[in-house]
Amino acid sequence: MPYFIAFLETVDKKKDAELLDEHKAYLKKYLDNGKIYAKGPFLDHSGGLIIYKVQDEEEAYAIAKEDPVIKYQSRKMILKEWKSTFPE
Numbered sequence: 001m002p003y004f005i006a007f008l009e010t011v012d013k014k015k016d017a018e019l020l021d022e023h024k025a026y027l028k029k030y031l032d033n034g035k036i037y038a039k040g041p042f043l044d045h046s047g048g049l050i051i052y053k054v055q056d057e058e059e060a061y062a063i064a065k066e067d068p069v070i071k072y073q074s075r076k077m078i079l080k081e082w083k084s085t086f087p088e
Helices: 013-032 057-065
Strands: 003-010 036-041 047-053 075-082
Touching (some): 003 057, 047 075
Antiparallel strands (some): 003 047, 036 047
């Protein structure tokens, strides 16, 4: 199954802070069902990264665009397909 990386850059820190709990809850359901492989913030507080493990880019984009931080524009996103070198 392919991987897709979402780079999420914070563009509105105040709004982003307000959405943080909703963002974490949204991601948890996809962690629980295995569609998110890994996630986490950048240590410089500029945003974060999400690795989706889904069927295709369309599915990754569908999940990502409903993330509250993207939906309400506190972060902007770059989505790219990624070839993992980690053993399965």
